[in-house]
Every structure is written in C-alpha cells, then in structure tokens.
Amino acid sequence: MPETIFEPLRESHSIQRSLIRKLMRAKPGPDRVALFTALRMELSAHEAAEERFLYVPMLMDDRGLHPSRDALADHHKMDDLVEELQTPDHAGRHWMATVHKLSEELHEHLREEERSFFQLAGKILNDAQKISLARKYRKDYDAMRMKLSATM
Incomplete structure (x- = not known):
C-alpha cells in the first residue's frame, strides 16, 4: 500500500525525539551547538510542511477545527x-x-498528535488524500530542509 501522510510525520517525530534527548545530555561546546542547529532545522521543516499538508486540510472540516488550532498553538x-x-x-x-x-x-x-490527532485525521481524510498529502509533505519537507541547511 502507498505511504500515507502519517508515516513521514512519525519519522520526523522520531528524529525530533532523538535530537532533543541528545541535546539535553550534550555538554556545552560544538556538539551542543550542532545538535541545537539540527533540532531547529528539523522542527522548522516539519512544522511548515505539517501545517500546510495536515493542519490546513483538517481546518476545512468542523471536527478538525479546534484540534488543528490547538496544534498550531503548540x-x-x-x-x-x-x-x-x-x-x-x-x-x-x-x-x-x-x-x-x-x-x-x-x-x-x-x-x-500520535494518540488523538492522527486518529481524527484518519477519519476525516479519505485514502486518496492521505496518500497525496504524504507526497506533498515529503516534497515540501525536503525542500525546506535544503533551504534551511543553506542558511543555518
């Protein structure tokens, strides 16, 4: 079965968890700076693509309005x-x-997100949307990472 929007989101979530754990254990110095930069880049690329390709479609459905607003506030x-x-x-x-x-x-x-928002999105979005949004998310996420790596 083709990839849905949830797989690349979970991949990024895993990267974020790993980076924040490493950052919390890192001693002051170049390693800490590098970890913080990597985390900033990951969060920025993920947030931009997730907001465009998950939150916006969810905002279009009454059931997704409040949860999407909460996620944007986070x-x-x-x-x-x-x-x-x-x-x-x-x-x-x-x-x-x-x-x-x-x-x-x-x-x-x-x-x-993983325990409730994704379940709600799974009910709101149809299968074709989930697959299409995954492709769009990956493309935007990759482009944003390239752009950020050139500026950070």
Missing part, C-alpha cells in the same frame, strides 16, 4: 522557546531550563 509555543534558545553561548542554567521546557512541550505535542 507549534507557536515551541517556536518561541527555540527563539529564546538562540543565544551565542548555548550554556548556563537558564538555557538548559529552556531546553527542558522545550522537551516537555515537544513530547506532549507529539504524544497528543
């Missing part, structure tokens, strides 16, 4: 935390406290 909160983390030194108690806050927000958001 993305905004995480974006604010990532912005707060963009400091020259990537160290200190405040920086690590913000990383922990980001980790909590991220894990909660991913759990909510």
Whole structure:
C-alpha cells in the first residue's frame, strides 16, 4: 500500500525525539551547538510542511477545527522557546531550563498528535488524500530542509 501522510510525520517525530534527548545530555561546546542547529532545522521543516499538508486540510472540516488550532498553538509555543534558545553561548542554567521546557512541550505535542490527532485525521481524510498529502509533505519537507541547511 502507498505511504500515507502519517508515516513521514512519525519519522520526523522520531528524529525530533532523538535530537532533543541528545541535546539535553550534550555538554556545552560544538556538539551542543550542532545538535541545537539540527533540532531547529528539523522542527522548522516539519512544522511548515505539517501545517500546510495536515493542519490546513483538517481546518476545512468542523471536527478538525479546534484540534488543528490547538496544534498550531503548540507549534507557536515551541517556536518561541527555540527563539529564546538562540543565544551565542548555548550554556548556563537558564538555557538548559529552556531546553527542558522545550522537551516537555515537544513530547506532549507529539504524544497528543500520535494518540488523538492522527486518529481524527484518519477519519476525516479519505485514502486518496492521505496518500497525496504524504507526497506533498515529503516534497515540501525536503525542500525546506535544503533551504534551511543553506542558511543555518
């Protein structure tokens, strides 16, 4: 069976979980900076493509309106935390406290998406939409990663 929108989303979720775990364990220095940059890039590419190719179609159905708005608000909160983390030194108690806050927000958001939002989307979207959205998501996600890798 062809890939649906949910497979590439779960792949990115796995990458995000791995990167945030590694970032929380990393010592100050180049490795921490590289992990933070990789996480920023992954979150940005994922959020942009997910909002375009999952949230927008879900917003078009009354059942998906409120859950999509909540998910968009989660993305905004995480974006604010990532912005707060963009400091020259990537160290200190405040920086690590913000990383922990980001980790909590991220894990909660991913759990909510995988446990309830995806199930609702599975009911709202038909099979052809799920397959088409997967292709569009991957194309947009890959293009965004290329663009971000050239600028970060």
